[in-house]
Amino acid sequence: MRYSEMFLPTVRETPSDAEIASHKLMIRAGMIRKLATGVYSVLPLGYRVVKKVEAIIREEMDRAGAQEVYLPAVQPAELWQESGRWKMYGKELLRFKDRHNREYCIGPTHEEVITDLVRNEIKTYRQLPRNLYQIQTKFRDEIRPRFGVMRCREFDMKDAYSFDIDSEGADISYQKMYDAYSRIFSRMGLKFRAVEADTGNIGGSFSHEFMVIADTGEDALIFCTKCNYAANLEKAEVAKPEKKAVNPSAFLALETVHTPNVRTIEEVSKFLKVKPGEIVKTLIFQADSKPVAVLIRGDEEVNEAKLRSFLGCDILELATDDVVLAVTGSPKGFAGAIGVKADIYADDSLMNMVNVVMGGNKEDYHVRNVNNGRDFQVKAFADLRVILKTDPCPRCGSRLRFAKGIEVGHVFKLGDKYSKAMRATYLDKNGKEQYMVMGCYGIGVGRTVAAIIEQNNDDKGIVWPMSVSPFQVVVVPVNVNEKTLAEAAENLYGALRKKGIEVLLDERDERAGVKFNDADLIGIPLRITLGPKKLAEGEAEVLVRKTGKTKSLKLEKIPATISGMVKRGLRKHP
Ligand code: ATP
Numbered sequence: 057m058r059y060s061e062m063f064l065p066t067v068r069e070t071p072s073d074a075e076i077a078s079h080k081l082m083i084r085a086g087m088i089r090k091l092a093t094g095v096y097s098v099l100p101l102g103y104r105v106v107k108k109v110e111a112i113i114r115e116e117m118d119r120a121g122a123q124e125v126y127l128p129a130v131q132p133a134e135l136w137q138e139s140g141r142w143k144m145y146g147k148e149l150l151r152f153k154d155r156h157n158r159e160y161c162i163g164p165t166h167e168e169v170i171t172d173l174v175r176n177e178i179k180t181y182r183q184l185p186r187n188l189y190q191i192q193t194k195f196r197d198e199i200r201p202r203f204g205v206m207r208c209r210e211f212d213m214k215d216a217y218s219f220d221i222d223s224e225g226a227d228i229s230y231q232k233m234y235d236a237y238s239r240i241f242s243r244m245g246l247k248f249r250a251v252e253a254d255t256g257n258i259g260g261s262f263s264h265e266f267m268v269i270a271d272t273g274e275d276a277l278i279f280c281t282k283c284n285y286a287a288n289l290e291k292a293e294v295a296k297p298e299k300k301a302v303n304p305s306a307f308l309a310l311e312t313v314h315t316p317n318v319r320t321i322e323e324v325s326k327f328l329k330v331k332p333g334e335i336v337k338t339l340i341f342q343a344d345s346k347p348v349a350v351l352i353r354g355d356e357e358v359n360e361a362k363l364r365s366f367l368g369c370d371i372l373e374l375a376t377d378d379v380v381l382a383v384t385g386s387p388k389g390f391a392g393a394i395g396v397k398a399d400i401y402a403d404d405s406l407m408n409m410v411n412v413v414m415g416g417n418k419e420d421y422h423v424r425n426v427n428n429g430r431d432f433q434v435k436a437f438a439d440l441r442v443i444l445k446t447d448p449c450p451r452c453g454s455r456l457r458f459a460k461g462i463e464v465g466h467v468f469k470l471g472d473k474y475s476k477a478m479r480a481t482y483l484d485k486n487g488k489e490q491y492m493v494m495g496c497y498g499i500g501v502g503r504t505v506a507a508i509i510e511q512n513n514d515d516k517g518i519v520w521p522m523s524v525s526p527f528q529v530v531v532v533p534v535n536v537n538e539k540t541l542a543e544a545a546e547n548l549y550g551a552l553r554k555k556g557i558e559v560l561l562d563e564r565d566e567r568a569g570v571k572f573n574d575a576d577l578i579g580i581p582l583r584i585t586l587g588p589k590k591l592a593e594g595e596a597e598v599l600v601r602k603t604g605k606t607k608s609l610k611l612e613k614i615p616a617t618i619s620g621m622v623k624r625g626l627r628k629h630p
């Protein structure tokens with residue numbers, strides 16, 4: 057490709073609305089332009105990268121035995137009513153009506169459509185297992201689109217869906233996708249972790265998120281420094297403390313203390329001269345509208361995802377002021393467990409605590425020396441809190457590390473959630489009707505491109521890994537008005553292309569500095585510079601973008617040497 061012919065509008069200034077490197081650089085390198093909030097056009101340079109990313113995904117999906125389909129973006133409401141998600145999905149679902157007043161949505165995901173297709177076509181166990189995938193447009197009306205294509209509203213997703221005769225089969229399908237994802241992201245040169253993730257309320261299911269490690273990531277994750285345990289912070293299990301026998305003779309007498317206007321843990325801690333860890337917070341939640349009281353240490357936080365799955369509810373919210381008043385008899389800030397009109401659940405870390413400080417369920421009062429069993433009754437202890445940096449690994453007890461990550465992929469064992477709701481069944485060997493067992497597997501294409509940039513950039517611009525780079529080599533004659541330079545560049549361009557190398561020839565009549573800056577900005581891994589001095593000796597200079605190292609090579613040697621460098625670059629992430 058010739059630079060002068062390419063639609064490649066690079067920008068020197070940093071765009072004012074971009075916060076993170078990938079967003080800034082995708083605009084500056086002329087890869088994307090915004091059309092509307094969370095809606096982007098992809099320009100030629102960007103689309104070259106997208107196609108490389110998609111090609112890697114396709115290769116690995118095909119290799120894992122999945123078959124490509126292409127499903128409609130427009131989906132009828134009836135399917136979503138059948139699965140129960142028409143109501144559940146909320147405002148992220150873009151709904152509309154056609155001229156006959158029929159309701160539709162633009163698919164944010166395709167479980168309903170694929171389940172409908174498969175239930176109509178697959179009848180017996182002999183036709184299973186099947187894994188179908190597509191790369192296709194999704195629309196999600198995100199509440200806060202940001203970071204360019206990282207969290208946008210219209211985006212391309214690779215989504216795959218597996219159908220098996222039983223749970224064991226589904227586990228095999230899941231593992232195949234897990235392995236394929238590992239290969240996909242390795243080939244893109246990404247540093248990533250597959251972490252255990254929350255599955256909401258789908259019984260018996262599990263899921264992993266593929267997280268690209270980056271400080272700008274929106275997700276928090278933990279991983280063990282010794283064993284394989286890694287989890288989304290939301291899901292990370294806390295090691296259960298050992299249960300000790302509590303001796304009621306150690307219980308001290310209850311003491312009510314007047315604590316005017318002392319509400320927060322810090323205020324209580326200061327006022328009563330106790331550590332935050334010796335105070336117990338009582339939080340009132342509404343779980344599908346039913347109030348529950350949750351006890352947690354003052355220095356810890358309730359993990360709402362864990363609480364939701366523990367309670368098995370769909371909607372979990374902190375109780376409104378009215379409910380707090382009705383349940384505890386006092387305004388917020390003084391809730392305690394004694395006499396509370398709701399079931400009481402406590403985090404495991406309270407199992408062995410005695411003589412704690414708590415809210416008094418009365419405005420401006422707290423109580424000391426409160427004890428479970430004597431003053432109130434915990435219905436169940438469970439792991440309900442957010443893991444802390446000081447916690448040991450729940451599997452092996454070693455130290456944990458915390459990191460930020462970008463979720464680029466998600467593999468999910470769905471079980472029979474959709475096949476039951478939508479009656480996707482098959483006849484087993486005995487002619488008996490059974491539900492198919494499903495899995496779903498997504499990769500955000502644009503988000504993956506952005507994540508690659510987050511991990512591969514410097515102050516000059518993007519530094520593409522060879523496997524996804526829009527071009528493998530850029531050839532830069534420093535002055536196209538010098539005939540010998542221009543000719544040598546043309547010759548080299550031809551010779552490299554003959555070798556099957558993807559070359560950008562920067563034959564623009566621009567200063568060398570401008571061309572170098574653009575080459576650095578758009579991140580081409582190898583640059584060949586043709587200058588008068590070197591050319592007089594029959595040589596050109598090869599620069600490796602990532603290391604900044606240069607070497608001079610004889611012109612006739614360049615095609616073979618560059619071809620070797622490109623191949624090695626591609627092999628690095630097999
Ligand atoms: P998130 O928690 O970031 O909103 P999600 O759990 O909603 O993601 P999935 O439903 O699992 O995402 O979608 C599969 C993949 O699609 C994600 O792993 C991500 O790569 C991509 N994706 C999801 N939402 C967006 C978005 N708004 N913009 C770009 N890519 C997205």
Ligand code: MG
Nearest residue numbers: 148196198207
């Ligand atoms: Mg989402």
